[in-house]
Amino acid sequence: MSDDPRRVYGTDRGEDPRPQPGRTYQELTGGPLDGQLLDVTGWDENALADGAALITEAGAYGPGGRALYGPAPGDSGRWEWEGDTP
Incomplete structure (x- = not known):
C-alpha cells in the first residue's frame, strides 16, 4: 500500500x-x-502517446462527458488536460 495521498x-x-x-x-x-x-499498466507506446478521453461528471458536459488528457511535453509521467468533449 502506498502513502501517496493522490x-x-x-x-x-x-x-x-x-x-x-x-x-x-x-x-x-x-x-x-x-x-x-x-x-496505465500494460498500455503500449502508441496508447500512451494517444492519451485518453476519461469519463467525468465534473467536466463542461456534465454526467457522461469526457475530459481529454494527453502527454505533457518533456514529462513522461504526466498528462495535461486538452479540453472536454460530450
Missing part, C-alpha cells in the same frame, strides 16, 4: 483509491481530474 482515477467505492505497488501511473494535470492518477 487518488487513482476510476477506483470504485470500497476500493483503496491510492496507487498500488507494481502499477504504472500517469499524473493528470489541469481540468476536472487534476491531481488524480491514471493506471
